[in-house]
Amino acid sequence: MDIDWTEITSRNEKTFWGLLGLRMLSVDSSHVKLALTVNESHLNSMGIVHGGVLSSMMDQAMGTLVTANKNGQQAVTTNLNVTFLNAMRSGDLVVSAYPMHESQRSMTLRAEVHGEDGTLACIATATFLVPRDSKS
Template sequence: MARASEAFLEKATSLAEKTFWGYVGCEMIELEEQRVVVELDVEPHHLNLIGILHGGVHATMLDSAMGILVMAAHSDAKMVTTNLNIHYLAQAKEERVRVEAEIVHESRSMMTTEGKLLNESGDLCALATATFRKS
């Protein structure tokens, strides 16, 4: 999948810059067959009113990372999120955060993934699972 991943990564990166992904400022660091890594430099506009990373940014990064992974695995199909479950565990502030996601199950029409959002210290800030369906 290395060549397919490189081609997908190049195309996805180009397209993503003009979407919500680009607006938020996410950066794809690594894409492998079963794993993706996405990072974000948290800035003041990513914070909520109490000065920590907004839960919606957590959700955006996790859903996007897991979605990219399933789209790369099935570049011939449109994959849509059918379920996203997030556990918020620790805070992140103005720092570089990282999402690591992997595929945990696959059937003919559905894929289940797991994603972890880590702060700069390596603390687990959020844990998510998501299910995607071929559309």
């Protein structure tokens, strides 16, 4: 099945994806790469990118990779583990997601966010479940 990523990203512009300001850079069954340009709304009161923004970036990238691997089916996050390593303040952030394990209805993945200078901001692992009533 060919997945229409243009249609999916266009539809996502009206969701949390669009609110965050995510952009799709690349997607295939082995790797997803998304980007976000930091603006003031992404910062917490300390002037650094809010951990929820970083976590959401990784969750979105891993969820997109599940869709790429499950013939367009969408999935829900059942577990998300995040480790924050370096504070980010500005510029472009890039999140990459990679598969770790896959079964018929679930996937476990890993993701990482880097700053434009290559600084590793955070890493995550997550497990996603394709609901029984999921439609392609």
